[in-house]
Amino acid sequence: MLATAALLTVVITLTSGCRQDGKAQAQETKAPEAILVEVQPVLRRPIAASYAGTATLEPVAEAEVVAKTSGVALAVLVREGQVVRAGQSLVRLDPERAVQQAAQSAAQMRKLEAHYRRSRQLASQQMISANDLDQLKYDLDNARAVNRLANLELSYTNVVAPISGVIARRDIKPGNFVQINTPILRIVDTSQLEATLNVPERELVTLKTGLPVRLQVDALPGKSFTGKVDRMSPAVDTNSGTFRVICTFAGGGVLQAGMFARIGIDYDQRANALVIPRAALLDEEGMPAVFTVRDGKAQRVTVQLGYLDGEFVELRAGLALGAPVVTAGKIALRDGVAVQVIGQAKQDLTQDKTGQGTRLQ
DSSP, rough: OOHHHHHHHHHHHHHHHHHHHHHHHHHHHOOOOEEEEEEEOEEEEEEEEEEEEEEEEEEEEEEEEEEEEEEEEEOOOOOOOOOOTTTTTEEEEOOOOHHHHHHHHHHHHHHHHHHHHHHHHHHTOOOOOOHHOOOOHHHHHHHHHHHHHHHHHHTTTEEEEESEEEEEEEEETTTTTOTTTTTEEEEEEEEEEEEEEEGGGTTTOOTTTTOOEEEEEETTTTOEEEEEEEOOSSOOOOOOOSEEEEEEOOOSSOOOOOOEEEEEEEEEEEEHHHHHHEEGGGOOOSSEEEEEETTTTEEEOOOOOEEEEEEEEEESSSSOOOOOEEEEGGGOOOOOOEEEEHHHHHHHHHHHHHHOOOOOO
8 A cells, every 4th residue: 555655655745846837938939029119111211412501591781880070969860670772861960060160171171262363373473482382282182181071970860771671670869979989879681581501521522602502490480491502612721620601581571680590501302212210320430231021020221321311311332122121129129029000019919819810920
């Protein structure tokens, strides 16, 4: 009896051990779970090579209007935002002092003119020396110059616009005393706006005058404006390694001087290029690469790239049209790892619930 009981105990123990070993082997041989990824296909679309930069919009011309003489402002004839033309009267200063100085110099000039005429008659009768006559002529020329300066000073009491444009700032009111060379008004010509870019020297051979320019401003989200490259500096700054590119845009609308602008200059275009999302590129050093999906497994593929344009990058070699590239989930991927495309996973799950198929593990 004891021998029989011992034998049964050994058999049970061996049977239990075999079952545990079988479970362990099953767990070891179970296939690893597929990594969920998102993919997008290789597409054909237009793509452009461009240079992007930022700049502040500036008026094509602006002027600080200063008082060229001192005096009390009797009248200020313009307001901020008013359109003015070159030569238009803006401010009138008290002219009384200038009027008296002009009259005084005119009287002195007329006195010397009469004296000079009489001296010429006396010189013809040899009653005055040639030296005295010459001195009178010099005195007369000087008096005439003083009179012209007095009349010029009188004209400065009428402040006029040096350029055509819009009054951007007014720092004077009627009754204010204005000192000479004091800024009183600012005029900007907004008929055309400019943006100056400091471009790296490597772009010198690609950018040309006349190229189209795209512009967006933060103050007007969703709106885009067009312009052109108007002129370029022929020399590179040795300190910064950049050259100046001036772009022009039509003014007179919603664009205003002082706005911060984001600018793109398209210097080449391809109408039917193979492209992939920039999100598909692997963040690795060396040759650019992406992950594609073949037979349910991730495969790392080295690619040759072309132009970058926004969210897309041109694909010159490596994949064919329609090939899937992984755009999300690629961080955990390795070459040959099983993957499950998220869109396909949802479809398989639906089929499994309706009994029309089996969900993939």
